[in-house]
Amino acid sequence: MKLNYIGLCAGLIALSTLQNVNAQTLSASNSNKIERIESSVHKIMSTFQVPGIAVAIIKDNEVVLSKGFGVLKHGSKAPVNADTLFGIASNTKAMTSALLAGLVDEGKLTWQTKVIDIIPEFQLPDAYVTREFTIIDLLSHNSGLGLGAGDLMIWPETTLTNQDVIKGLKYLPQVSSFRSEFAYDNLMYVIAGEIIAKLTGQPWQEVIQTRIFDRLGMNNTRAKFSLIAKNNKNVARAHVPLDGKLNVVGGNFLEQFSSAGSVASSVNDMSLWLKAQLNRGQYDVDDTTLRLFSEQQSREMWQARTLLPVSQQTTAQDKTHFYAYALGWFVKDYHGVKVVRHTGGILGMVSKVVMVPEENLAMIILTNQQSGFALNALSQQILTEYLELPAKDWVEHYAKLQREKTIKKKTQLAKVAANIDKNSTPPLSLAHYAQSYVDNWYGEITISLTNDDLVMQFTNTPALLGKLVHYQHNTFIVRWDDRTLEADAYVNFKLNSDGSINFVTMKAVSESTDFSFDFHDLMLKPKAITH
Template sequence: MNPLHLLALGLALAVATPAAADPPADLAARVEALRKRVGAAGVSIAIVEGGKTTLSHGWGTRKLGDAAKVDQHTLFQTGSTGKAMTAAALAILVDEGRIGWDDPVINHIPWFRMYDPWVTREITVRDLLVHRSGLGLGQGDLMFVPRTNLTRKQTVERVAFLKPRTSFRSAYAYDNILYAVAGQLIEEVTGKSWEVFIRDRLLRPGGMMDATSDSEDRFRIANRSWPHARLSGPLRGLGPQQVLDERDELGRNGAPAGGLALSADDMAAWLKIQLAHGGLPNGKRLFSEKQALEMWNPVVTMPITPLPASLAPAMPNYQAYALGWQVQDYRGHRIIAHSGGVFGSITRVVVVPDKNIAFAIMLNSEDSGMLLGLYYLLLDHYLGASDRDWVKNWQDWYESRLEGGRAFLSEAKAAPVKVGPSLDLARYAGRYRDPWYGDVVVASTPQGLTIDFTSTPRMKGRLAHWQYDSFVMAFDDKAVEPAYVTFALDPDGKVTGVRLKAVSPIADFSWDYHDLDLKPVEDAK
C-alpha cells in the first residue's frame, strides 16, 4: 500500500511557529525522501482540521515513464475506503424513509437469496455492511477479482451458492460481496445504478468535483494516476516497480465495495463532511447527524492481530467494525478509519473526532509499509506523540514480511515429491463448475495443460506439474496470483473434483481460490 514531493517553500515557511493543526513542518521533505527510497510512483495527501483544509497536495508521478506530476486534482483509485460512501448513500435513503437499517434485505430485493433460507429471511441492510453474515474472509471475491464478465445482478444472484463458514452473526469475517448486494439494493430502491446515485447524491453535492464512480468516466480524465506494482519477483511485492493495465481493475459488479476514484481535494471535501457529521459548507446537509453517528457506531468486534515490539503502540485495545468504517483506540483516542486497496493503488482514511482532525493518504502503488508509516507519523503528530520512528518501523515490517514470503516459497520449491501425475495429461482435461463462480476449463494441448477461468476475461494460463496430482497455475497475466490446482480421483482414476489454493503465503485474501469446489461437468467431457 506510497510518499510525497516538496511543497512550495512558501507553504513550509507560512508561519514561524506552526499551530497544533498544521501538518509537520518537514512532512514534504520526509515524504519525498521516502518515496524515492521505496521507489513508489506517486502519493497524494489531504488533511483537514474542522472546516479548513490544511493540506491538499500530490507528489511524484501519475505514471512511471511519463512526465505528468501528481497534484491535488489527480484521481487515485481508493479501494475499500469507498465502503463508507456506499454506507452514506444508504444513510441518505434512511433519512428519506425509503429504507431502514434493520429492514430485511428481501423487503427491497425480493429475489435475493443467501445459502441458508433462514438467513435469507433475517439478513438486514445493516448486516450487508458489517461482515457478520457467516461468509468467510473474502469469500466470493473471484467474481470480480481481477475482472469479470458478470453483471452486478448476476453476482448478487450467485451469493445464494456461497456456503457459510460460520453461523449467521456469530463471527467477524471481512467480505466485499455483500457490498455488491448493497449497491444492487440502491438500484432496486431508487431505479438508479449505484454509480449514478453515488455521483448525483453524494459526490457532486458533497463538493467532490474530480471524483468518479464509473471507470469509463475516469478513463476520460487526463489527470488520473495509473496503478503500479512489483510483479517480477518470486511473489507480488518483490522486484522493480512496473505500470499495470489500468483497465484490469476491480470488476464493476463489485464497485460498491471499492470502485471510487478521488483526488486530494475530493478527500478533503469528504473529510469535512465526516467531521461535520453530514453537514456541508453551505449550511445544507448531505445526511443527518443521526445517521452520521450511526455509521460510526461499532457493531461487530474485530480480532486484534499481534504486532512486533517495534510496532506495539499501534496495537489497539479494542477494534470493531461499524457501517463502512473501522473503530478503534490509539493512545487513548477514538480513531475512525478504513484502508483500501485495488490492484496497484492503496489508500488510508482516518478521522480523529475529539481532535477535529481527519486525513487521507493515497498511493498509486502497493507499498503498504510506506502508507502505514505515513499514517502513524501523522497520527502521532496530531496526538502529540513522538516516541516511534513509524516510517522506518513499518517499512522494516513490510520488507520482513516480503522476505518471509520469499523464504517460504524458496523452501517449498525445494520440497515437492516428484511423484505423478497419476494420469495421462489428457485425462485431466474437462469443464469443471463451481456453483457460485461458474466454469473453469482445463484443456490438453501439445504443449501441455491449459486453464481458463471463463467468467474472468483473460484469466488464462498453463498448468505445470507440481507433485502427485497437483499442478501450479502460471497465468499469462503476471498480475494474477498463481495457485495450486489439485485433482481428486476415484478408485478407477476418474477426476471427481478440483480444489485450489494460492501459492503465496501472503497472497491477498481476495484471491479466494480455496473457496472454489469445482466438479466435472459430465456432458462437457
C-alpha cells in the same frame, strides 16, 4: 473616563497582539508539522518504491495540506497533483453506507430492514440467515461467509453481472455462524448498491453522483473508471513491484466492484467528503447549510458492530483496547482518542482515510503502488504530528516489517519448491485432465491441452489464464501468464475409484496472495457429469 478609555484601548491592543502571537505560533507549529510530513513522504517514496503519492490533511475544518508528490507513471515526468485521480477502492464503502443513511433519513428503509424485503431473490447458504439478514448485517462483514468469499465473481475483471453475484451467494461455503465473526466481504456491499438502486429507481453510480459528488462539489470524482473523460490525462497508473522492478499494471479501478470499491477521486475532492464526515453529514453551499445525512445516522455509521481482536502488543504500543467494524468504517481507540478509518486496495494502488473526530482531524492518502507499508508509515506520521505523540521513525518501522514479510514469503515458497517429488509423474495422461469444469457460484473454467501443455482459463475472467505445471501426484500449480497477479495456485484433482476425475479444488500457493483470490472456495466438477 479618558484614563479608562486609554486603559481599555491598551487592553484591546494587548489582547489583539496576544491573539496575533498565538495565531503566528499556531501557524509556525503547523508549518513545522507539514515540513516533517512532506519530508516523510519523500523518504517513503524512496524506501518503498512508490512513484506517486497525493495527501490531504483537514484540521479544524481547514485543509492544511493538499498536495501531490512524484509522478503519475514510473518513467514519465507527468506529476501527481492534488487533482490527480486514483482508485479509492474500498473507501467507496463509506459512501455507499452514507447513501443508505440518507435513505433511512427519508424513511425509505431502516437499518433493521430485511434484505429479502427489497431483494426477494437474495439467498445465503443458510435459510435462517437469509430470512434474518438486515441492512446492518449487509455492511458489517458478519455474514458467516469466509474472508473475501466469492470475490472471484468480480475480480479480476469478469463478464459476470451483479445478478450473477446474487445468484451465486447461496453456493458459497458458510465458515462461521451468523453474526459471530468478522470476515471482510465485498459482495455484500455490491448487494448494498443494488438495494440503493431498487429504492431510488436509479443505478448506484447515478445516485452517488447526484447525492454525494454533485452536492459536495466533488467535480472530478467519478463512480467508476469508465466514466472518466477520455481527455483527462491526470489519472494515476497502478504499479506492482516484482524482483525490484516496477511494473505498470491495470487499466481500470475495480469497475466490477461498483458500490464496494469502484470510485475514482482526488485528494482535493476527498477533502470535501471528509469535511462533511467530520461535520456529521453537514456541508455548506452558498452560505446555506445542508445535510447528506443526519447527525443520528452519523452516529449509527460510526457505531461498532462487529468486533475484531486486539493483541497485547497493540494495546501496549498503541494504547488500543477495542477494534471493530462499523458501517463502512473501521473504528478503534488510539492513545485515548477514537479513530475512524478505512483502507482501499486494488492491484498496484492503495489508499487510506483516517479521521479523529475529537481532534477535528482527517486525512486522505492516495498512492499508485500497492505498498500498505508506505501507506501506514505516512498515516502514522501524520497522527504522530497532530496528536503530538512521541517522535518515531515510522518509515524504518514499516521498512523492517516489509523486510520480515519478504523473508517469510521467500521461506514459505522455498518450502513449496523443496516439497516437490521430482520423480512423481501425473497418474493420468494429460488429455484426461483437459476438459471443462463448473463451479456452482463462479461458473465454468476450462483446461485445454496445447502443445503438450495444460492451460487453464477461467471462462468469465480473461486475466486468469495460465499453464499447469505438475507439482506431484494429482496436484499441479497454475502459473498465471500475468505475473503481476502474484496469485499462483495449487490445482488438485480428486479421482473416483475408476480413475476418472470426481472434482477439482484450488488453493493459493503463497500465503501472501490477496484474499480476493478465493480459489479455496471453488468446487469444480467436470462439466460432462453435471448435466
